[in-house]
Amino acid sequence: MNISETQAGSITIVAITGTLDASTTKELLKSPAISNPAQSVVMDLEHLDFLDSSGLGALIGTLRKKRERSAETLISCMNDRVRRVFEITNAHRIFHIFDDTAAAVDYATQLTARI
Amino acid sequence: MNISETQAGSITIVAITGTLDASTTKELLKSPAISNPAQSVVMDLEHLDFLDSSGLGALIGTLRKKRERSAETLISCMNDRVRRVFEITNAHRIFHIFDDTAAAVDYATQLTARI
Amino acid sequence: MNRIITLTLPGELIFARFASETAAKAALLLINSCDGGADDWKFTHAFELAVSEAFTNTVSYAQKPASPQPVTIDFIFEKQCLTVTIRDTNPPFSIETPAPDIESYPERGYGLLLMRTVMDTVTCARENGTNIISMSKQLNP
Amino acid sequence: MNRIITLTLPGELIFARFASETAAKAALLLINSCDGGADDWKFTHAFELAVSEAFTNTVSYAQKPASPQPVTIDFIFEKQCLTVTIRDTNPPFSIETPAPDIESYPERGYGLLLMRTVMDTVTCARENGTNIISMSKQLNP
Ligand SMILES: Nc1ncnc2c1ncn2[C@@H]1O[C@H](COP(=O)(O)OP(=O)(O)O)[C@@H](O)[C@H]1O
Ligand SMILES: Nc1ncnc2c1ncn2[C@@H]1O[C@H](COP(=O)(O)OP(=O)(O)O)[C@@H](O)[C@H]1O
Numbered sequence: 001m002n003i004s005e006t007q008a009g010s011i012t013i014v015a016i017t018g019t020l021d022a023s024t025t026k027e028l029l030k031s032p033a034i035s036n037p038a039q040s041v042v043m044d045l046e047h048l049d050f051l052d053s054s055g056l057g058a059l060i061g062t063l064r065k066k067r068e069r070s071a072e073t074l075i076s077c078m079n080d081r082v083r084r085v086f087e088i089t090n091a092h093r094i095f096h097i098f099d100d101t102a103a104a105v106d107y108a109t110q111l112t113a114r115i
Numbered sequence: 116m117n118i119s120e121t122q123a124g125s126i127t128i129v130a131i132t133g134t135l136d137a138s139t140t141k142e143l144l145k146s147p148a149i150s151n152p153a154q155s156v157v158m159d160l161e162h163l164d165f166l167d168s169s170g171l172g173a174l175i176g177t178l179r180k181k182r183e184r185s186a187e188t189l190i191s192c193m194n195d196r197v198r199r200v201f202e203i204t205n206a207h208r209i210f211h212i213f214d215d216t217a218a219a220v221d222y223a224t225q226l227t228a229r230i
Numbered sequence: 231m232n233r234i235i236t237l238t239l240p241g242e243l244i245f246a247r248f249a250s251e252t253a254a255k256a257a258l259l260l261i262n263s264c265d266g267g268a269d270d271w272k273f274t275h276a277f278e279l280a281v282s283e284a285f286t287n288t289v290s291y292a293q294k295p296a297s298p299q300p301v302t303i304d305f306i307f308e309k310q311c312l313t314v315t316i317r318d319t320n321p322p323f324s325i326e327t328p329a330p331d332i333e334s335y336p337e338r339g340y341g342l343l344l345m346r347t348v349m350d351t352v353t354c355a356r357e358n359g360t361n362i363i364s365m366s367k368q369l370n371p
Numbered sequence: 372m373n374r375i376i377t378l379t380l381p382g383e384l385i386f387a388r389f390a391s392e393t394a395a396k397a398a399l400l401l402i403n404s405c406d407g408g409a410d411d412w413k414f415t416h417a418f419e420l421a422v423s424e425a426f427t428n429t430v431s432y433a434q435k436p437a438s439p440q441p442v443t444i445d446f447i448f449e450k451q452c453l454t455v456t457i458r459d460t461n462p463p464f465s466i467e468t469p470a471p472d473i474e475s476y477p478e479r480g481y482g483l484l485l486m487r488t489v490m491d492t493v494t495c496a497r498e499n500g501t502n503i504i505s506m507s508k509q510l511n512p
Binding site: 056 | 348
């Protein structure tokens with residue numbers, strides 16, 4: 001797994017490449033924008049090849065911790081395999097999911113400006 | 116492995132995709148342009164991911180049978196992994212090897228016209 | 231004759247991806263061995279995901295994580311059906327766990343739900359202190 | 372602790388690619404486990420090629436091809452070194468075969484040459500009727 005963080009105004013785009021499973025979630029949780037609960041993020045999953053329940057758990061934990069601090073965790077560009085994991089677990093109901101990273105950033109910017 | 120044959124004048128371009136090893140050489144040897152010893156071919160290896168000694172043996176056998184009938188077997192676009200097999204075995208000394216399929220077809224056309 | 235591929239890995243999470251990628255490859259082999267079988271990504275992904283979950287559980291709930299035991303995974307090929315079995319000596323457990331309530335943001339408990347959903351059948355037998363987890367799926371049900 | 376991955380496959384040529392791809396994946400795992408190890412394609416390819424050759428030989432020179440025996444491949448990880456071993460009960464053979472003379476267009480006899488060239492060491496021991504082929508390579512020699 002590889003993580004890259006890019007700032008887009010007040011939002012951090014966190015792009016994850018490769019695999020998010022039990023062997024890589026710890027690394028994700030240590031990355032600066034994820035570990036800071038007040039930072040709103042768009043998780044760009046375009047290059048996430050594989051997600052399992054351990055990886056999903058890390059995303060849900062991130063969402064919860066950030067919501068407690070009124071920060072957002074949006075998802076963009078997931079492939080069909082990753083989407084399948086969200087749908088089976090119903091996680092697609094608690095995340096805002098976008099097909100386009102720029103649209104997700106716009107939406108997150110509006111949401112956080114409103115507060 | 117997948118094989119596609121395309122006619123370019125008197126020459127057949129044989130494009131091989133995937134793996135050429137002991138489990139796939141038989142299929143290659145059955146393809147029309149390969150099994151006809153009088154047909155000159157350019158083997159386009161751009162999408163050949165993996166070649167081992169069984170696959171190389173099939174290419175060398177093809178070269179020999181075609182030479183006996185004054186037909187050519189030229190190679191184009193091999194990747195570094197495939198090239199390594201040719202170099203270790205010295206097979207690069209007996210094949211004409213091109214970086215470009217069109218150039219290989221031109222050369223083969225000239226060679227076969229000369230006869 | 232049924233064909234079997236057996237993979238034995240160290241019982242450590244860093245090998246989870248090796249297990250899941252091998253499972254995907256086994257599924258692809260079954261697809262390719264069935265004439266004209268389209269590359270059914272859901273079939274391949276089912277094995278990749280289910281084996282990732284099962285391997286992770288086997289390692290995570292092992293009783294002596296200090297000295298991890300090897301984990302053996304069998305892939306059994308039968309016509310249009312692929313079965314994966316994983317054995318462990320962990321405490322017994324039920325595979326009929328309820329689906330977690332997503333509205334309370336639980337971080338765990340999705341593994342067996344995913345396994346049951348993507349596979350046709352998932353069973354866990356307990357024999358002589360061993361859990362035998364078995365997961366099957368038909369290519370064209 | 373040395374880590375070992377063991378793969379057992381049916382002794383049939385259709386499984387050759389499964390063996391070679393698994394070998395490439397094992398090599399990549401070693402590269403990734405060595406901090407900052409670049410993706411050295413020659414290292415990965417060496418294992419992919421050598422295992423393809425060794426597996427094919429083990430299957431091709433088996434004495435009872437009518438009922439193929441399973442083939443077991445061990446991948447042994449030690450620091451910067453990966454060792455692959457394959458065992459078979461084939462007739463004994465010498466790995467010191469001369470390189471074929473390419474000018475006479477031989478179609479066979481390149482397998483051991485390739486194995487010896489891409490690996491650091493290749494040995495074949497004979498024990499109790501079993502050939503134990505062992506091939507090692509250091510990541511950064
Ligand atoms: N291989 C196993 N060995 C022991 N217990 C297991 C095993 N697999 C699952 N379990 C038990 O079943 C529970 C549910 O598993 P699962 O649905 O994968 O969710 P999670 O592992 O995230 O809790 C686990 O918390 C564990 O108690
Ligand atoms: N695993 C094996 N079991 C029995 N004989 C073998 C084995 N590997 C190699 N040999 C012998 O060594 C010879 C050379 O092998 P190799 O260099 O791979 O070329 P090829 O297999 O194309 O003949 C083979 O022809 C065979 O006689």
